[in-house]
Amino acid sequence: MLKIPYAKVSCDGNELVYVKEVLESGWLTTAGKAQRFEELFAEKTGAQFACAVNSCTAALHLGLDALGVAPGDKVFVPAMTFTASAEVIRYMGADPICLDVEYGSSLLTPAILKEAIARHPEVKVLIVVHFGGQAAEMLNVRQEGILALCRQNGIRVLEDAAHAFPASLNGQMVGSIGDVTCFSFYANKTITTGEGGMLTTNDEEIYQRVKLMRLHGINRDVWDRFTSDKPSWEYDVVAPGYKYNMPDINAAIGLAQLERAYELRAARQQVAEYYLSALKSCSWVDLPKLHVAAEEHAWHLFPVILNEGSSVSRNVFIEEMARAGIGTSVHYKPIHRLKYYRDTYALRPGDYPNAERIWQGTVSLPIYPGLSSDDLAYVVESIRKIQARKSVNLLTN
Structure with a gap:
């Protein structure tokens, strides 16, 4: 592993x-x-x-x-x-x-x-x-x-x-x-x-x-x-x-x-392009929506959204990735869900439908210079295995 x-x-x-x-x-x-x-x-x-x-x-x-x-x-x-x-x-x-x-x-x-x-x-x-x-x-x-x-x-x-x-x-x-x-x-x-x-x-x-x-x-x-x-x-x-x-x-x-x-940015872009290519066939993952050319993007994050077709919730997915030795993060818990702002300004999730959809499924994958092709292949393979294993469990149960 x-x-x-x-x-x-x-x-x-x-x-x-x-x-x-x-x-x-x-x-x-x-x-x-x-x-x-x-x-x-x-x-x-x-x-x-x-x-x-x-x-x-x-x-x-x-x-x-x-x-x-x-x-x-x-x-x-x-x-x-x-x-x-x-x-x-x-x-x-x-x-x-x-x-x-x-x-x-x-x-x-x-x-x-x-x-x-x-x-x-x-x-x-x-x-x-x-x-x-x-x-x-x-x-x-x-x-x-x-x-x-x-x-x-x-x-x-x-x-x-x-x-x-x-x-x-x-x-x-x-x-x-x-x-x-x-x-x-x-x-x-x-x-x-x-x-x-x-x-x-x-x-x-x-x-x-x-x-x-x-x-x-x-x-x-x-x-x-x-x-x-x-x-x-x-x-x-x-x-x-x-x-x-x-x-x-x-x-x-x-x-x-x-x-x-620019060298560090380009290395991040290579990681992003690998994910975009390797995960595009995964119907249960919504990839980042891009409005600029890859070269204009800083690629600080690579957030994917596990959609309704995912066999696992976002939180279970993160746990399974951790078991595979892969670190992930969540960007972010939206402002309207943070206690201080929610209570002070009476913010309701229904007023932010897109942010809510993102929040329910978003998870950020590793993206930084130094990730090898073997590392990236392992990340993608692990994602596929998690979904496949959970899908089988759902069918057999």
């Missing part, structure tokens, strides 16, 4: 070299490596500004603050996302308006958004999630994409791109489309800093606000103050900020990972 974890980090580049440089520099917190990481990340995404932080959650929080979200405001957020996408709205004292998603892709669509705007014309900010690494339909040739709808209705757009680097849409990189874009470098992402995130924007006013608020609202950069040739201890606090900066050790790992970003 093979042992195949759900996720595995690839650190085969210059990670040790760059971390050693940081350790030898004597300066371990935010400094030159973080600045360089920001510069190169902005270049990769085509954004004018990038601000490194200690998590994507921090980036989302800072983004909402910079967009002026205030207590009592309402913010659109899709139901199929990690809790961070909703919790940052509550950080601001605002209220989430949960939206259903498209079955198969878990993405917000222009049609769903258009209907939501008609029902909630007071909403002024949208958090759109590029689920699994695939960009939502932000742009289209008819000017009826998510971004155009928001512009027409005075809605600012914050892109939750925790899954979506490097990803693109119609040749434009995610990170340079909406007002603010937030990325994650958690350990299972396409590139990692261990823990960390990045916020990108083309709006200098937003950038300056984010840069100020990420470190206590101090009006001078710490690295600049301590590296100046002149006495420069003086600073002031001009806003009640947060402690969200990225240390140089994390940025050093990120720089090494960034050098290999």
Whole structure:
């Protein structure tokens, strides 16, 4: 029996070299490596500004603050996302308006958004999630994409791109489309800093606000103050900020990972294409619905949905895969099913039919660089065996 974890980090580049440089520099917190990481990340995404932080959650929080979200405001957020996408709205004292998603892709669509705007014309900010690494339909040739709808209705757009680097849409990189874009470098992402995130924007006013608020609202950069040739201890606090900066050790790992970003993404694509081909004949599995070319997808996740034809429930399937030595995960328990949001906002499953269908059957398969053809064949063979064995049991019982 093979042992195949759900996720595995690839650190085969210059990670040790760059971390050693940081350790030898004597300066371990935010400094030159973080600045360089920001510069190169902005270049990769085509954004004018990038601000490194200690998590994507921090980036989302800072983004909402910079967009002026205030207590009592309402913010659109899709139901199929990690809790961070909703919790940052509550950080601001605002209220989430949960939206259903498209079955198969878990993405917000222009049609769903258009209907939501008609029902909630007071909403002024949208958090759109590029689920699994695939960009939502932000742009289209008819000017009826998510971004155009928001512009027409005075809605600012914050892109939750925790899954979506490097990803693109119609040749434009995610990170340079909406007002603010937030990325994650958690350990299972396409590139990692261990823990960390990045916020990108083309709006200098937003950038300056984010840069100020990420470190206590101090009006001078710490690295600049301590590296100046002149006495420069003086600073002031001009806003009640947060402690969200990225240390140089994390940025050093990120720089090494960034050098290999497209190589790591391509390796994930190979895994995804194997699954798409090998599982397409399995009628009891609904494969991810794709709206972009494989090369534009970041392939952070490969979620399948066990449909009504499956001989096992999602939970039993996960247990059987674990017995076969294969790690899986679930992305996600939707927002409307989480106790806090369900009870606070009286959310009902029937209001989110697509998210409910996804939730009942979704399971994410292993997808990361380093999975061999033997590994992938074993995963697919195990899936087929589980279904076949349970089907036989059903017939004989």
